[in-house]
């Protein structure tokens with residue numbers, strides 16, 4: 140074999156042997172969804188448009204999202220709330236932690252009631268009574284200024300996860 144060609148072959152073999160990790164890394168990197176797709180998978184909410192001391196409803200990836208916006212008259216709960224501007228927000232996935240039905244918000248009682256087996260959650264999503272024992276899940280979110288991006292885990296979300304152990 141031509142010595143130059145042999146050198147090229149050895150080089151290719153060496154690359155194949157030692158470069159697999161980098162190749163896979165590069166390949167997976169190129170398969171990562173572009174930012175645009177990430178944004179399409181997220182729900183962007185302008186918190187200034189939400190009414191204080193009430194619950195607003197959104198959806199993220201076809202899941203219901205409940206957001207309870209409250210002012211300083213309601214004590215801050217470090218396990219459930221995030222502060223954005225002058226308000227605090229409790230962000231919850233509106234799927235019952237018992238067997239997955241969608242709780243309804245009862246304005247008068249200020250509770251979420253699951254119609255399937257009468258599970259009750261309070262405004263922060265804590266389980267109150269009925270067959271429910273776990274609070275409503277907190278979706279990944281990121282707070283950027285007065286904007287909330289549901290679907291991306293930002294610093295405030297990570298802090299809540301840490302506070303919840």
Ligand code: FES
Pocket residue numbers: 235236237238239240253254255256257258269270271
């Ligand atoms: S699914 Fe909600 S209480 Fe059973």
